Amino acid sequence: MAASYTRRTLLTVVCESSIEARVVADAKHLGAHGYTASEARGGGQHGERDGGWPMSGNVRIEILCEAAVADAIAAHLQKTYFAAYAMVCYLSDVSVLRSDKF
Amino acid sequence: MAASYTRRTLLTVVCESSIEARVVADAKHLGAHGYTASEARGGGQHGERDGGWPMSGNVRIEILCEAAVADAIAAHLQKTYFAAYAMVCYLSDVSVLRSDKF
């Protein structure tokens, strides 16, 4: 196969929409080169968030990056947002093409 | 790094929108503490589901939980919905912060 893969980390953050811009800015600041965001609903410790009106919308943000960058972002999110905002974040290992992008 | 990770299972279910509420309720009943849902389109054994009208919409549901809970939910979905509904489900391993949440 022509494709050659590199291991990278995929950091997924689900949080309330009101902080989307800040989470993305923080991630870039800590070394992320890109992100993907999509609208989401959900439920967890902070109750049901059904997206029916602006204050109850969630966003699902995915960031592909090097493991160290993912760690730094996750640590930053934990410190900055976990106490006061509805937020979940998790990491997984993926194989990417064009590793220089991430 | 301040962040300390725990392994958890991420169960992803893609199914027709009409059963979203039931799948979420079942998952909670079987031990899930939260979920994330977003609108989706797609295609598979049951043909194209383009989301153009209510009956052809899909939903993508993600549930972070312990491996045993994910197994239980997956087994339940298989038994209850696989025969009659458009549905796909898969599991992957992820690292979470704040493992007590899941």
Added chain:
Amino acid sequence: MAASYTRRTLLTVVCESSIEARVVADAKHLGAHGYTASEARGGGQHGERDGGWPMSGNVRIEILCEAAVADAIAAHLQKTYFAAYAMVCYLSDVSVLRSDKF
């Protein structure tokens, strides 16, 4: 547990909406039996794509398939679209039920 799992590959493609139909058609041609798509926004090498108007929308496509099929699709996407289109793609390992579907 009644559920018995098989390993499969999950190929995720994030790309500009204008080529969604072609990517899906190519994937089916190369052996995919299904796909899931959802609207997305994001940013990367090609700048911010905020989904505010049709030309700036992204789509997030997921394809569950055998590893060889995923490799073939990824290689094809790299060859056909990477140079000219905003696109990211990555692979991860997942466990599926009903492996014959994929």
Added chain:
Amino acid sequence: MPFEPVILFFLLGVIAGLARSDLKIPAVLYESLSIFLLLAIGLKGGVELARQSLSELLVPALVVVAIGALLPLIAFPVLQRLGKLSRADAASVAAHYGSVSVVTFAVGAAYLANLGQDYEGYMVVFLVLLEFPALMIGVWLAKRGQGGSNMGKVLHEVFAGKSIVLLVGGLLIGWMAGADGLKPLDNVFFDLFKGLLAIFLLEMGLVAAGRIGDLKRAGAFLLGFAVAMPLFAGALGALTASLIGLSVGGAALLATLYASASYIAAPAAMRIAVPEANPALSIGAALGITFPFNLVIGIPTYYWLASRLEGVV
């Protein structure tokens, strides 16, 4: 036969769909328009109802519902025996055809307005009443002698379903507020009705074109059923209308209601209550054949029938 321009929007949608145009009506616009149409129809009916003595409606309503309930009971054995459909499929298709299509009703009303033909304002009440009995009967037909009929879930699905909530809610608001109270809302709910119906029909055309694939799986019997059943039901509707003494316009609309097949409430309810039924069959027939058939051929036919029967019965 006079010509109703909103149908052209439906045809445009069908053609765009068949030509694989990238024209897509966003799902949210579909939902928004259907919320609007359901509310507006309810409000209109409610305003008419406020002019009406409710007690006089009781007997006609009972007759309309009772005869309407025959439709799924007649369709079921035909589908199961002649059509060789499984019990679940036969029951689900019967439920779709026993229930009613709000948009077909709206096009029928527009057709009459175009002709300057009046009709009883409380027809909307019949629309509401006819929506659900067939769904109950369908579930019962599917589950007879099996236990675990899920009837409770269906009841909730139907009564708390958005189409009943909006129709009945609109009906009540219209009834309470009356024509005067709603006057400031007329600019939206009455004046925009037909134009927005046209856009909705454009979307329905696209959706119907997407069901063509389903029709292949449906088989010749079901295709025939999708044309014969509305004609039979329309005739029954026109007769029932004579029985309860409706005007020509009212008779045409009752025929249209009986003849129409539900594609909003019924698919949703059947999917929950009779999951083993294949939705491609019932939706393909109802939306792919019967809906366009009624729009283009059925409604003028039912009107003609209603005019014929007037002198006779």
Added chain:
Amino acid sequence: MPFEPVILFFLLGVIAGLARSDLKIPAVLYESLSIFLLLAIGLKGGVELARQSLSELLVPALVVVAIGALLPLIAFPVLQRLGKLSRADAASVAAHYGSVSVVTFAVGAAYLANLGQDYEGYMVVFLVLLEFPALMIGVWLAKRGQGGSNMGKVLHEVFAGKSIVLLVGGLLIGWMAGADGLKPLDNVFFDLFKGLLAIFLLEMGLVAAGRIGDLKRAGAFLLGFAVAMPLFAGALGALTASLIGLSVGGAALLATLYASASYIAAPAAMRIAVPEANPALSIGAALGITFPFNLVIGIPTYYWLASRLEGVV
């Protein structure tokens, strides 16, 4: 007390929400309607403003803002001492009640129109001016003596927030174009206003019904506050109106503004600037109690109050 039909749409939404209907107004329709309502209110105000000498507005505006700024300052100690709320929660709730609700204002204006009661067109200017001071005060109350007040972010969040952009933008466009220039847009921005407000209220009813759970966490004190505060603020508004010599209609609207609690701008600003405040408390009170209270009971009461005060002061 006369009867305002748009409220029935709100009630329908509440009932549908409590009955766990699957009726959902798509989030995009909510956003689209709120864009429309904000723009339309701004345009209307701008057209009126063009008829007005701006310099005459200066003193009344200063009085209205200064007295309005008392509201969060009065509410805060009550919430913190009597209500035992944390500093952040007390500040956030105070900011919600000090700011204003655009939709409550719109229903108030519809109520007056229904009665044929005129009011000063520049009330919309007060609406805009009252939106943000309370938010600044809320942030200041929360952060006093803590440093890191984030005031810059709040200022940007508020002034570049969509509700101010659309209201002020509409105001300026209306002011520049004048009634004649906007005439070709009246079919949309004026004629559709009330009907679309009705649909928006249906949605708000669904949202409010979803906040019921929050109310349990809020506790009895906050429930009482959510009724008492608007009555107190409404009375203060009616008095302020006498002070600056508004008509009865204007006084009723100013009372409504003071009495209303923000649930668009305030939640967004507080979430960014005072994240440690629990949004369930402030939103539950503002949207779950005060908003419906004002719609059904408050507005007629403020109008009654305004009529009473007219002769007196």
Added chain:
Amino acid sequence: MPFEPVILFFLLGVIAGLARSDLKIPAVLYESLSIFLLLAIGLKGGVELARQSLSELLVPALVVVAIGALLPLIAFPVLQRLGKLSRADAASVAAHYGSVSVVTFAVGAAYLANLGQDYEGYMVVFLVLLEFPALMIGVWLAKRGQGGSNMGKVLHEVFAGKSIVLLVGGLLIGWMAGADGLKPLDNVFFDLFKGLLAIFLLEMGLVAAGRIGDLKRAGAFLLGFAVAMPLFAGALGALTASLIGLSVGGAALLATLYASASYIAAPAAMRIAVPEANPALSIGAALGITFPFNLVIGIPTYYWLASRLEGVV
């Protein structure tokens, strides 16, 4: 020069975008409004066309298309030689400027209506006819001598693309139904047109503000081209109009069509057919410069030109 208020909505959008407001017009509202505008323009043109002998249109239409086809052929060498753009980029930009912008056309028509200036109703036919030849020419320019031109895909992309489907569909429906048949739809498709155009322009302002970054990459030559090209094309349009004997209003609109640059059909088609062209260049120029230029300066200029030429030619 008279003043067209809908432009203020565009400016509001630009300002909100530059101020980084959180105001976002949901993508679905954008799509819904563009469906509405395209359909409405088509319907309006169709109704006018029904009053027209089609055979008389043939020669003027051929002239308009033939001269319009010169535009991309002239722009391409300028862009490639003087502007040093790659072949693909030059071809893509040429295609954008050779094709037309529906919204610029609509604002031009509103501008004339505002002045009480009539124009030939069949201008919409020219709008449709001018949309695609330039796209074909652009693809041909990009692929000349390379093989694999994808022309088939482009043809399908354009003819089954939503803007042609809705414009032509509307045209046909309007033509078949005629003014009388469409009367019940006027409340939506005609009365709401200008107000909804205003909201659409607000959104376009936000989008245009977001293209500012692209302009930096575009370089000084392209910025100059984005102003000079519409002026040149507008003059050519006014001359062509004299040639075929259009009224002043018609001449102003034809000039506007020639001068406008496509940002709906062209970007979509070029993305598929000439992927190696950088969309930031063509969209940045067309949407970031030419569109606002035409709205504010171009349209009044073309009207002035058309009035001047009237006596002369």
